[in-house]
Amino acid sequence: MRPALIKNHPTKPELWQDLPLGDELKSLIEREIAEVSRKFFGYHLVRLGHLSSQIELNSCPIKHQINITSNNQTYTSLVAMSDDLPVSENSVDAFLLAHELDFAKDPHQILREVDRTIMPNGYVVITGFNPLSLCGVFKYLPFNKGSVLHDARFFSCARVKDWLQLLGFEIVDVKHLLFNELFLQRKLRASSKWNQWCHQNLSMLTSMYVIVARKREIPLSLIKPKWKAKTKFSAVGASVRSGVMQVEAPWKTEK
Numbered sequence: 332m333r334p335a336l337i338k339n340h341p342t343k344p345e346l347w348q349d350l351p352l353g354d355e356l357k358s359l360i361e362r363e364i365a366e367v368s369r370k371f372f373g374y375h376l377v378r379l380g381h382l383s384s385q386i387e388l389n390s391c392p393i394k395h396q397i398n399i400t401s402n403n404q405t406y407t408s409l410v411a412m413s414d415d416l417p418v419s420e421n422s423v424d425a426f427l428l429a430h431e432l433d434f435a436k437d438p439h440q441i442l443r444e445v446d447r448t449i450m451p452n453g454y455v456v457i458t459g460f461n462p463l464s465l466c467g468v469f470k471y472l473p474f475n476k477g478s479v480l481h482d483a484r485f486f487s488c489a490r491v492k493d494w495l496q497l498l499g500f501e502i503v504d505v506k507h508l509l510f511n512e513l514f515l516q517r518k519l520r521a522s523s524k525w526n527q528w529c530h531q532n533l534s535m536l537t538s539m540y541v542i543v544a545r546k547r548e549i550p551l552s553l554i555k556p557k558w559k560a561k562t563k564f565s566a567v568g569a570s571v572r573s574g575v576m577q578v579e580a581p582w583k584t585e586k
Contacts, residue, residue, distance in 0.1 A: 332490075336437045341482040343401075343434040345381045349479050351513045357385065360429060360541070363506055365390045367543050371454055373424025379413055380431035393424060398461055414440035418448040423520065426455040432491065433460050433483040446498045452546040455485075455500065458541050460485050465512040466538040474514040488540040500544040507537035 347353035359494050370389040376393040378384045384398035399409045399416065410415050414437055432438040445455055461467055462485035470481055492502050511517060512528045529536070 335439050341434050342479050344479045351516045357545045371425045375423050376425040377423050378427045378506045383427045383429040392487050416444045420447055421450050422451050424453050428457045430458055447544050453546045462487055464536050464538045469512045469514040495544045501547045503545050504543040506541040507534045509538040511538050
């Protein structure tokens, strides 16, 4: 297994158009997370990264949605690095990370920052590219050499779930999306019979996945002991005469 931390920053796409079929991928993700975004509750939602900042969450009840990217764009409201957020602890109600871990130098640190700043019971949605898919195989083949997908990290869904669970997140839902190699830029046909058959039988080989997790914390409360030491005496049917204890035998009968 390759280490999560690498020396150099991979090339990061700033627009969905930088990815093969990027506009179609963006629309597919928006449709898939529209339902779960209705469950978000609170005051602040952070869309972390360039791709996340362009995702529309029209069904989300959280109206204050903050975009955080590494450089200034027209859709950006805060400029910062994903692994060093200028956000106070326990202040964010939901996070969206659209392929942010796929183009990260240190994905562990990004998740630690999310864990530090998210509220208890807050939601985090992560999308990623599946290394077990055709897209993951084509990454190592000389197809469309100029594509930014060749620099993507392609962390498996199981690996990202393990990172989240170690930080105390509960995995709420996992969705597997799309059977397409992407590098050849063939049109996406999510509703085709072939795609539906693959979803039913080969769901672990999809090109992308969506993980929905929720931060769980067990509150600590002082538990006082309810028991108290009490002295209990029980009669044994004995009598004391002149300093000598005499016990009547139970079988003794009167004459």
